[in-house]
Structures are given as C-alpha cells and as structure tokens.
Amino acid sequence: MKGVHFPVTAVALLVLAFATLLASASDPSPLQDFCVAINNTDSAAVFVNGKFCKNPKLASANDFFSDKLRYPGNTSNPVGSIVTAANVDDIPGLNTLGISFARVDFAPNGLNPPHTHPRATEILIVLEGSLYVGFVTSNGDGNRLFTKVLYKGDVFVFPIGLIHFQLNVGKTNALAIAGLSSQNPGVITIANAVFGSNPPINPDVLAKAFQVDDNVVAYLQKQFWYNNS
Template structure:
C-alpha cells in the first residue's frame, strides 16, 4: 500500500475513534437537577435501584431537607457503652444523591465504639465533648492511633477497621461526617459471631486460635437478628 494511501486510511480510522469517544468525553458527571429527594413509597413495589428514586418536585417540601435526629443523646446503657445516631438518606430524604451523611456518637464513661468498618465511605470525626482514644488498622496490619480531644478531629479512611474509646470518667460526644448518603456499618464482632446462617465454629476457632467452646460462648452473646 502506498504511503499516501496508508496515511489516508490511518486518518480515517483515527477520525472514527475520536467520533466514538466524544459522547464519553462530553458526559456531565454532575447532577442534572437541583436535588433528588428520596421517594420511599416507590420502594414498596418491585422497583430497586442503587439509591432511591426521586420525588416529583411538586411533592417536595422544606421538611425533606430537615431533621432534628442528632439533637438528643443516644442511650449508652448497653454492654459497649456507646450509642450511634445516624442522619443518613434513610432518615433525611433530601440527602439522596448528595453523597454525604452524618452521625452522632455518645459515649458513657470508658465506653467503646467497637471495631467496625464503613464499606462505602471515609469518616471524619469531630469531638464535641470529652476525649477519645481512636485508631484504624491498615490492610497490612499497622495501627494508626492517638487521642482526640474536644475541638479536634480525626479521619478514618474508607473501608478500614477502626474504633473509638472514651478515655475518661465523664460522658463524651462526637459528630461523624461521611462522603456517602448511606455509608453502611459492618461490626467485626457481629459479623463474625452473629451472622445468619452462622460462620462455622471450627472456622472461627482456627482463625482466632481459640477453643470451639469459647467460640460458642461468644456466639451466645450475639443473638441472630434474622
């Protein structure tokens, strides 16, 4: 094939490839409306999607963007001594598609928010009252931990196991913010010992290097919810 003819063919191929790429490059990654208030009623039927469908604009009110759910302290009278109150899309419909949510965490003296992960979000925690010992563990097993006092903050990267512990004899309060409307929370202890169907005892015994009877004793403290 002559060089001139070859150049023409290459030019034509490149033109076609660029034309195919234009729709991909021209797409708008941002929202194409001011908001998409969650329409919970639509989920009563067979419709399921990643998030919630939108209410019709004429049915939206200011209350869809309002909540006082974080105003009241949570009940810390439980075995771990902490209570998490969430303000996510399930409680604030106006958060739908906005990629953010918050939580309030109350701690009894020496209370603990046990090791857990948020599979869909990074978390930033801000201390309102008291102080906490906090930390997260990387995928190669390194613990990044320190004390966080009133007015200070700490970041827990998305998906990594982390914890908080009240290090004082007085109650503590923190506010957490997430870059997801529904970050999800997976408790390590509940996932291992309270799953349904249960994780086999021999698997846990070998993984944790403990006796099967100990595993069964721990499982009895985590009643199955399903």
C-alpha cells in the same frame, strides 16, 4: 528534525478527554450491599443503587431537615455508646448527594466497637470529652494501627472500608459528630458479624481462623452481641 508543537488548547483538551475516560471507566460507588439482577420485573420488587426521586416541585424544606442529632442517645447498654445516624432514610434530600452524619454518645469508658463502613470515609469531630480512636490498614499494608487521643475540637479521619473504633478515655460523658461520604454508608461491627451472624458461621472456620479451641468459639457465638447503631 524539528519537534512537533501542539497548541496549548489542544493539549488541554487531550488531558481533559483522558481524565474523563478514566473517571468513566469505574463502576459507580454502591449504595447497598448487593443488587441481584432479575429479568422479570413484574413478579419481584426492584431495588436500585439509591432511591427514586420525587417531583422537585413537590419538595419542601422538611425533605432537607432532621432534628435527630439534637437529642442525646441512651448509652445504658453493654458497650456504653450509641450511634444516632442521619442518612438518606432520615433526610430524603440527601439522596444522590453522597453525604450523611451521625451522632455518637459515650458513657465513661464507653466504646464504639471496631467496625467498618463499606461505602464511606468518616471524619469525626469531638464536641465533648476525650476519645482514644484508631484504624487498622489493609493486609497489603501490614495491618498497621494508627491511633490518637482526641480532645474537644479535635478531628480525625477514618479511610473508607478500614476497621476503626472510638473509646471514651475520660471520666465524663463524651460526644462526637461524624460526617460520612455516602448517603448510605453502611456499617459492619466486626464482633457482631463474625460471632453473631445469622445463621452462625461454622465453628470450625472460626476456630481455625482465630487459632483457638472450638469451645472458645462456641462460647463467643452464644454471647449477645449488642448493636449500638
């Protein structure tokens, strides 16, 4: 029995159609924490996954510009670091483009505490100093820790959603620039979210989760959890 032969163009079209089907089968990436549906739009504000767009004929160069990353941030705080973001709230032209940046300044021994970006992968380049950086994989991967000491010019990637951190291990100030794959990547600092939530998480939940005494949880919840971003 002779095999059936498809023209190359037909096979290519089938592959393209299948790839398009797969690409359209998933939800678009969220650009905010949630979007509660409402039926009556006359009595409530409407928040969309992104921002409304201005008439392109009214756009100017300033819509695509920011000088925020030019200036060093103030690292005189409990963690010794400060993050200066340049996202769609600062640069309107970033809307729908899926990218943003951040400047991270570190004092000696300064820490950008363990945190996660729920909507973005991050790529970090060190401009000055040396940083000990790392991320932890998900539960299914065994919570493996990947770390590296970075020096001037080095680059490191933090995959989307994974907990990661940066610590200045040098004796001088350090500076890094981060690129993120979302116009609004979001940030959740782990300690702040767990022990500084509003209202506080029930201490019994945290005591059992961390397997510590209730007094330890109460102490941690009373601390001031500084937000460096």
